[in-house]
Amino acid sequence: xxxxxxxxxxxxxxxxxxxxEPFFAALSRRIHKTPTTAIPTAGVMINKTTAQFEMIYNPQxxxxxxxxxxxxxxxxxxxxxxxxxxxxxxxxxxxxxMWNVATDLAINSHLIGKLPKEAxxxxxxxxxxxxxxxxxxxxxxxxxxxxxxxxxxPDDGDDGNEGGEGQPGDGQSxxxxxxxxxxxxxxxxxxxxxxxxxxxxxxxxxxxVADAAKEVQxxxxxxxxxxxxxxxxxxDMISPKVDWRKVLRYFVKTSQRSNKRSTVRRINKxxxxxxxxxxxxxxxxxxxxxxxxxxxxxxxLAAFFAELNSLSKYAEFTVIPxxxxxxxxxxxxxxxxQKKVWERVLCGGTCFDAxxxxxxxxxxxGHIVLTDLCAPKPVSSKCQRMWMTDVDNARNPYFKxxxxxIAIEP
Numbered sequence: 001x002x003x004x005x006x007x008x009x010x011x012x013x014x015x016x017x018x019x020x021e022p023f024f025a026a027l028s029r030r031i032h033k034t035p036t037t038a039i040p041t042a043g044v045m046i047n048k049t050t051a052q053f054e055m056i057y058n059p060q061x062x063x064x065x066x067x068x069x070x071x072x073x074x075x076x077x078x079x080x081x082x083x084x085x086x087x088x089x090x091x092x093x094x095x096x097x098m099w100n101v102a103t104d105l106a107i108n109s110h111l112i113g114k115l116p117k118e119a120x121x122x123x124x125x126x127x128x129x130x131x132x133x134x135x136x137x138x139x140x141x142x143x144x145x146x147x148x149x150x151x152x153x154p155d156d157g158d159d160g161n162e163g164g165e166g167q168p169g170d171g172q173s174x175x176x177x178x179x180x181x182x183x184x185x186x187x188x189x190x191x192x193x194x195x196x197x198x199x200x201x202x203x204x205x206x207x208x209v210a211d212a213a214k215e216v217q218x219x220x221x222x223x224x225x226x227x228x229x230x231x232x233x234x235x236d237m238i239s240p241k242v243d244w245r246k247v248l249r250y251f252v253k254t255s256q257r258s259n260k261r262s263t264v265r266r267i268n269k270x271x272x273x274x275x276x277x278x279x280x281x282x283x284x285x286x287x288x289x290x291x292x293x294x295x296x297x298x299x300x301l302a303a304f305f306a307e308l309n310s311l312s313k314y315a316e317f318t319v320i321p322x323x324x325x326x327x328x329x330x331x332x333x334x335x336x337x338q339k340k341v342w343e344r345v346l347c348g349g350t351c352f353d354a355x356x357x358x359x360x361x362x363x364x365x366g367h368i369v370l371t372d373l374c375a376p377k378p379v380s381s382k383c384q385r386m387w388m389t390d391v392d393n394a395r396n397p398y399f400k401x402x403x404x405x406i407a408i409e410p
Contacts, residue, residue: 007035008063010055010074017071021224024075026212031078035059043186044077044086046193051200053081053208056186065116072114076185079107082209082234085137086190087202097180098150100187102141109133110230120182127182150179209234217396235395244388244406245307248368251386251404252315255284255366284315284365287383288334289355291371292323292346300390300408304370308334318364322355323348352378359383373397373405 010033018025032047033055042057055077062070080086080103091099101120105128108121112133115121122131122140127149131140144150193201213234216223223231288308290296308317317334321327323346330345350371356378359367367385377399386404387397394407 008059010035010057010059010062013070014074017067017074021071021075021226022219022221023212023216023223023226024078026215027078027082027209028074030208030212031055031081033057039186039188041185042073042077043188044080045188045190046086046197046201048193048197051197051204053086053201053205068114069116072111072116072119073185075111076104076107076115076119079110080185081205082237083107083137084202084237087198087205091141096187098144099137099141101179101182102144103137103187104182104185105131105140106135106137109135110225110227144179206237209237242406244408247386247404247406248307248388249311251366251368251384252284252286252311255286255384256314257284257365285363286315286317287320287355287359287362287364287367288317289320289322289326289359289367289369289371291350291369292321292327292344293348293350293372293374296370296372297390300370303408304388305334315366318362320355320358321345322351322358324351325354326358328358350375352376356381356385370408373399377401 014028014033015025018028031053035058036056037058037060039056039058041061042055044053044055046052047054055074057073062073065073083103083106085103104120105122108115108119111119112121112124120126120128122128122133122135131143135143226234290301311317312334319332319334321330321344325346325348327345352369352371352375355369356367360379360382364383366383367381368388369385370388373387373389373393375398384403386406387401388406388408389397391407391409394405397405
């Protein structure tokens with residue numbers, strides 16, 4: 001009978017390890033994990049055949065870690081993927097190890113107390129004791145370049161291959177060892193794939209991160225230990241960047257209707273010099289409903305009104321203040337070149353039915369609502385309607401809608 005011990009299988013432990021980390025648990029289910037003895041610790045790589053990210057790990061290394069450190073290693077590798085260290089910038093030639101350490105320092109700032117002592121952690125005893133926590137990889141990279149402890153990157157003069165833990169450098173400086181000694185996990189699979197494969201893997205992983213974030217939000221779960229700033233970075237990364245000004249212009253122009261009037265200044269092509277010609281003008285009549293609940297910032301209003309001024313040649317804008325009702329005596333038409341000092345004229349709650357019913361009773365071509373979206377879904381609009389709000393509320397609207405929801409970033 002064989003006395004060999006069963007090989008550690010990380011997949012059997014991830015559910016238990018990630019119970020307190022809902023976001024990483026959701027992401028973990030979307031990442032394949034492969035045991036290998038080709039590396040001493042763990043790492044992430046892009047599979048050249050499938051163009052998919054994989055986490056690779058040495059079974060013996062993982063088996064010998066405490067549960068807390070297993071969790072830390074899992075999160076460390078996932079952070080490399082989330083922050084696009086694998087598919088992002090490449091370091092200058094001969095500086096790969098320095099960049100590897102910089103990315104580890106950036107990630108490990110979020111994992112203090114969760115990693116083995118071999119990991120490079122800013123602020124901890126060792127060569128990085130004087131390094132602050134919470135900086136980006138680029139900041140740490142610049143710091144390392146000027147650090148007297150590491151005057152010479154072990155990659156200097158080599159063929160550019162990246163080293164992982166267990167491949168010590170040959171230089172000592174300042175009594176702290178080489179930079180290569182500080183690389184905790186394996187980064188060998190970061191640069192040996194084609195750009196086409198890398199881009200394909202990047203798009204697939206961005207979708208996986210987006211799906212994991214949506215899963216957590218839809219189930220009302222917390223993000224675990226993910227800080228609010230990191231959560232914001234993740235949401236910024238997976239959210240498509242939309243130029244709200246271009247969207248607003250498109251909305252206005254697609255709302256335009258044609259108006260024809262007779263004019264002697266134009267020749268009638270069908271009956272020249274018999275009938276007057278026709279002049280065609282295109283202009284939209286747009287309603288702008290502004291939430292008075294205090295959720296629309298002065299900066300947002302200033303940016304929005306500045307854009308309205310440039311669009312006033314294409315449309316007539318009617319500004320409608322509202323809270324739970326419309327302040328009809330405060331409605332005004334925005335005119336080109338007008339510099340309106342905005343004032344809040346109502347201070348109640350929010351009800352979208354009020355402005356929608358008012359607009360439906362008039363002859364408008366389009367309806368734009370500036371709001372925080374924190375109210376129940378309103379009645380249907382007779383004209384096309386678009387919602388404009390801040391970034392956070394655009395990502396997480398109070399109600400579901402198929403209408404456009406656009407974030408204004410002043």
